[in-house]
Structures are given as C-alpha cells and as structure tokens.
Amino acid sequence: MGQLLLSKNVGTVSKFEPDKFRELLVAAIVMHDLPFCFVEYTAIRAIFSSLCPEATIITRNTARADLIKMHGREKEKIKFMLKDASSRISLTSDLWTSIITDGYICITAHFIDRNWVLQKRVLNFCFMPPPRNGVSLYEKMYNLLCEWEIENKVFSVTLDNASSNDVFVDILRTQLSIRKALVCNGEFFHFRCYAHILNLIVQDGLKEIDIAIQKIQKVLNM
Known part of the structure; x- marks a missing residue:
C-alpha cells in the first residue's frame, strides 16, 4: 500500500500540500515498517522544517489516526474491486x-x-x-x-x-x-x-x- 502511494505521488507535487505531505509520511511508515514515534524524532523534525517551514509537525497519535483513515480508504477500494x-x-x-x-x-x-x-x-x-x-x-x-x-x-x-x-x-x-x-x-x-x-x-x-x-x-x- 505504501509503495503504491509513493510511486503515484513522488515527483508530482509542484507546491507544498499539507494533506499530501501527511499522506506520504504515513505511506513511508507503512512501506518501511517504521514506528509511529518516527515522526517525533528530533532529527526528522529538523529535516522537515529545513525542507519546508510550512510543514506541520504531527505526533505519533496523529500518524496512527492518519494510518487508520488510509487503511479504511484502501479497504473500500478493494471492496469495490471485489463487488465490481x-x-x-x-x-x-x-x-x-x-x-x-x-x-x-x-x-x-x-x-x-x-x-x-x-x-x-x-x-x-x-x-x-x-x-x-x-x-x-x-x-x-x-x-x-x-x-x-x-x-x-x-x-x-x-x-x-x-x-x-x-x-x-x-x-x-x-x-x-x-x-x-x-x-x-x-x-x-x-x-x-x-x-x-x-x-x-x-x-x-x-x-x-x-x-x-x-x-x-x-x-x-x-
């Protein structure tokens, strides 16, 4: 799931989009089997701030909630495939x-x-x-x-x-x-x-x- 989202989105964003940033971040957690606390690492937050000061720093709980939402969306897609x-x-x-x-x-x-x-x-x-x-x-x-x-x-x-x-x-x-x-x-x-x-x-x-x-x-x- 994470690899599919990354392959679709990497290199296609022309300007910073907060929602897209969070989607890619959660996709990276899934793809690389990272802990939710990854988003709270001091060095990682420093990288995000350096790349884009507009980037909203999220917590592990927010990352978990975003992942659950992503799972729900992907599940609905598969359910539609099965029904169709x-x-x-x-x-x-x-x-x-x-x-x-x-x-x-x-x-x-x-x-x-x-x-x-x-x-x-x-x-x-x-x-x-x-x-x-x-x-x-x-x-x-x-x-x-x-x-x-x-x-x-x-x-x-x-x-x-x-x-x-x-x-x-x-x-x-x-x-x-x-x-x-x-x-x-x-x-x-x-x-x-x-x-x-x-x-x-x-x-x-x-x-x-x-x-x-x-x-x-x-x-x-x-």
Missing part, C-alpha cells in the same frame, strides 16, 4: 502457530477483474485465539465474507490437510448452500493445497532414506 468483479472469488487460507504459540490466520482472495487481469488481495491477517477448531475457523471465515460482502460470490476455498479444516469447510459449504450461493451445490468448493501435499510426500520420502543420508554425511565429515 464479474468473476467468482476463490479463497486461500493458512493458519499457523508462532514460536511463542500465538495463532495467526491469513485469508487471500483471488479473482479476475473486468479487464481480465488476475488479482490477488489479502483480506485478513490477524491473531487467531484458541480454540482453533473447525467451528471457530468457520465463524472467522463467514464473518469475514460478510464483512467484505462477498458471501454470495465465493467459488472455492483452498486449504491444507488439517482435520479442523475439513470440519470448517463442511460447515461453511452447508451455510452457503442454504443461501444458494455456491456453483454446482459446492461440488468444487474445497481444494486441498497441492504444495502442502507435495511437501508431505517429500518429507515421508526423506524419512525412508534418512539412514542413508546420515551415512553419507559421516563419510563427508571424515
């Missing part, structure tokens, strides 16, 4: 646990826009508290579909082979079928991630030749 797309929308989702056992979920939408260009947009990346079972995953996904107003446009969902995903998909398919929102009554609704399946095959294969690999490593280390 003549194609169905396919979803991919992944759930994993961090090294401190916090759970996270990411949901991505894939669709073809009116110009026949394949689009991919992350709809949600957030903390997923326990229990991370099929019912909880269904509630999270269905609420997200309603939030983005695409519950009647979903074609398929691609997930890994976790048993909780099977439960989650069955409940979601039933709910969407009641709304008559699926193609072919959901026959093609659930796809298993081929990359995950291939990884499982490779891991099982490596276990079979693990002893041979260890012997080769010992020879190479001699």
Whole structure:
C-alpha cells in the first residue's frame, strides 16, 4: 500500500500540500515498517522544517489516526474491486502457530477483474485465539465474507490437510448452500493445497532414506 502511494505521488507535487505531505509520511511508515514515534524524532523534525517551514509537525497519535483513515480508504477500494468483479472469488487460507504459540490466520482472495487481469488481495491477517477448531475457523471465515460482502460470490476455498479444516469447510459449504450461493451445490468448493501435499510426500520420502543420508554425511565429515 505504501509503495503504491509513493510511486503515484513522488515527483508530482509542484507546491507544498499539507494533506499530501501527511499522506506520504504515513505511506513511508507503512512501506518501511517504521514506528509511529518516527515522526517525533528530533532529527526528522529538523529535516522537515529545513525542507519546508510550512510543514506541520504531527505526533505519533496523529500518524496512527492518519494510518487508520488510509487503511479504511484502501479497504473500500478493494471492496469495490471485489463487488465490481464479474468473476467468482476463490479463497486461500493458512493458519499457523508462532514460536511463542500465538495463532495467526491469513485469508487471500483471488479473482479476475473486468479487464481480465488476475488479482490477488489479502483480506485478513490477524491473531487467531484458541480454540482453533473447525467451528471457530468457520465463524472467522463467514464473518469475514460478510464483512467484505462477498458471501454470495465465493467459488472455492483452498486449504491444507488439517482435520479442523475439513470440519470448517463442511460447515461453511452447508451455510452457503442454504443461501444458494455456491456453483454446482459446492461440488468444487474445497481444494486441498497441492504444495502442502507435495511437501508431505517429500518429507515421508526423506524419512525412508534418512539412514542413508546420515551415512553419507559421516563419510563427508571424515
């Protein structure tokens, strides 16, 4: 998001515009993963004042508020793209646990826009508290579909082979079928991630030749 805004605006401003300055500043925070207190650094404020005495020095709270507003505007743009797309929308989702056992979920939408260009947009990346079972995953996904107003446009969902995903998909398919929102009554609704399946095959294969690999490593280390 930040890189897109910067590429559109850098070099196009002929005179100082306070609103544009704040928009670019927030875009830089997003693009470079800077802390909000970046705008309060003494040296940074000195640079802004030197470049343009008219520049309004904002606080970290103002930067945060501007970022929330920017997020809202970008979200509305994506929501319009999803609504305007003549194609169905396919979803991919992944759930994993961090090294401190916090759970996270990411949901991505894939669709073809009116110009026949394949689009991919992350709809949600957030903390997923326990229990991370099929019912909880269904509630999270269905609420997200309603939030983005695409519950009647979903074609398929691609997930890994976790048993909780099977439960989650069955409940979601039933709910969407009641709304008559699926193609072919959901026959093609659930796809298993081929990359995950291939990884499982490779891991099982490596276990079979693990002893041979260890012997080769010992020879190479001699």
